[in-house]
Amino acid sequence: MSNTSRDAVLARIRQGLAAGPAPLPPRPDFAAPVHPPLNNPDIVVAFAESFQRVGGEFYYCESLEQLAVQLAAFQERQQVGPPYVWESDLQAVLQAAGIEFLADEADFIANADLSLTSCEALVARTGSVLVSAATESGRRLSIYPDQHLVLARPSQVVAEIGDALRVMQERYGAQQLPSMVSLTTGPSRTADIEKTLVLGAHGPRRIALFLLEEEENNG
Template identity: 65%
Template structure:
């Protein structure tokens, strides 16, 4: 009967005789973590992922259709006595043409801002995220302060990955990047307190995208 010490030394000698252990595989640092998304279906993938995380998406083929859906949305969701704010001139012109009423100034913003409509820099298909920058007339407040945030976007703004969105922002602004970028993934939420999910804790409680065709 071998002693415990001899048994241990025997195992060591056997392991040494077998040669060095095989080296671990070398990671492929270049290959993407996720399989590539089909370029033809990026808008569909964004819509699926955006709705999966609690966002609402409304597809509009024409400006008239956008007007119909926005008026219906506001009639159902805008609280009585509250305001729908739109500060970007291009969108103000579009909504005026579509006959959608809105507040174009900052009058009583803190007291009455229930809904804000902004543009965005990109829509990320992989995560269903929206990239928003304050380099527009909407600034930082209109996408954060109102209880409900609406985004007007185009299918051509959908990109596959977050890094694609950042490259798009870099190409647009060059060396004059916005002071911040907000990557918004679904409505604001937290479950920090007793694991109870609360919407609207740090920002808008509802997030909706109106996707208007590029040729509209």
């Protein structure tokens, strides 16, 4: 290194030392929320937007009559028969709406094109559906069929994943949580092989949610 270059380097070092230590970065606000506010202050609307953004199909039903119409239209578009429904509470709702369903497990493996289950909670932030093995649907109805339908109520929508997990703890107790709890975010998909997106690789290739207004609003 020439004296000129050496002198220039030393001059920059002296200049830097004379300026004193670099300022510390600002102290983070640990009390501030981790996530920004939801895009919509109405968490039900925010969930619907997030759910559709991740590939889910959303249907709002003000009444049992609308549920029957929407579900029939879905079955006609997808060319599928009645859904398998194993939860007694859901069966009662569908019976009241005049909707046909399959209540037993006869030929389930061969004919599991469509299922309908309840859920534990709906997460507005991510558009996720929280399901568990605690319901009469067990593990299979939300995973095995080609298309998964969910029937939920607006009161089940929460803002964040943490809120949904707290709902589970309050419902079952921290020591009695179901053996399987799953956050379903859109249809099952993978791009592991040559970056080609494949739907239905590890579960249903389509998920649709029917949000039915609370019972007191249905008459």
